[in-house]
Amino acid sequence: MLFTTPLLDKPAPGWKHDLPGPNESPSNEPYPPVLSNPPNHVDDVYLELARATVRTRGIGIWIAPFMFLLSMVTPAGMISYVVTEQHLPPLVLSLLGPIVFITGIWLGIYIWRMDVAPPRDEPIRFNRFRRKVYVYRFYRDGLRPFSRTAWGVRIEVYDWDNLRAEACSVYGPMGSGGLIETVTLAVVKPGTHQVIDRFHFAHEIQQGEMYWAMAQLFMQQGPQALPAFPRPPRDWNNEDVTFNLARRWAPKVRWPAEIDLESRTAP
Template identity: 45%
Template sequence: MSALIALASPILLFNTYSIIFEFNALGPKFIPLNIFELGLIVWVVTFGIRIDIAPPRDSPIRFNRARQKIYAYNFKYQWWNPFGKWRVSPVSYDWSQVRAERWSHIGAVSGGLIFKWGVELSIVEPGTNDVIDRFNLSTMDADVTTWAYICTYMQEGPDALPPPGPPKDHNDVLWCESALRLAPKVSWPPDMDLESRTAP
């Protein structure tokens, strides 16, 4: 998205110059088109900046075996309104509502085809298959293995698994990740933070 901003910014400046300084050369019939183009470019640049720095540094999902619940740090945004209020809405659901969906996409790039895949967690309405929420579990990673690990943990407990790696600090970013450094830190609501880390 940052590349899109880099391309759109000079066009925004040029278009603004055209409207202000070349009114006589272009004539009034081009003004509505220039204003529409200016608005479109402002939308693209604003959306690009916000999608880079508005989402939190990470979107963690917590699994609490004792409570049989999952907790997701859910970020909601409106692609069509970059000027609106984008917010984090932490949510919790019963483990019995969780389903896993594997997805894949194929796209064309200048060097050929690109393949992307991953696993999404879908939350269904109790007693139905109606999806009410979704969270990304993994992309281009050991997705099936990750889901199997989670299922084993939630059903059999940590003793049935190899020991996990060191815990990750969701706010720790590399020095070169400038957009993430501007992004809000992960901060769970205190009540949910305590509930997600403790037994009933």
């Protein structure tokens, strides 16, 4: 069943409804033809699903140079004014110039990194025997677009029993406005509804509900409970031939050896 009042403290932004808990019956049945990707891997021990926090890539690398050029307009105008008029520009222009320059550079770097820095996939592994979930998470910090430590991949490990799924919808800045639907996973303090962490799981509520149902079926019953997919798994690291430059330049998925072994094996 879908819960119509928030179970968690606090619910996710744009909360719409909660999905069944990890050990409850799925709310729907996965239907492979409408799912964007088959599982990356499935066997008797673990299920790996593809995941991406950035849905559309390949546009930012073209917008970023435009932002860099735009940031140069005001400084160039100030220099031209000084050369032509032989005196300093008005105070307003003198204050506006550095603001426009810094903002343009900041936006350009941020847009570029958001397009190129995320890995080619941000997979999530469900280990049925360990009852653990391993998340390949990409972190970013918009306030520090030049930082190396604030951007990058970290591996997070959670207990399956402490995960909760939420369907969310918010309006984003898409011209006249656009509805963005997602399913997020929250990590709760054991035995409570208190959220201690939360991360993106899937784009679009319908797909997110089906992927969550796949995780539930696998963890509860095993791989035999999953539907058959007509397409083979996608090799996310083998995308060097794509015309999408952002994906070609993006880092490949590389699990740390110790976590990779643990997430793929039984105790």
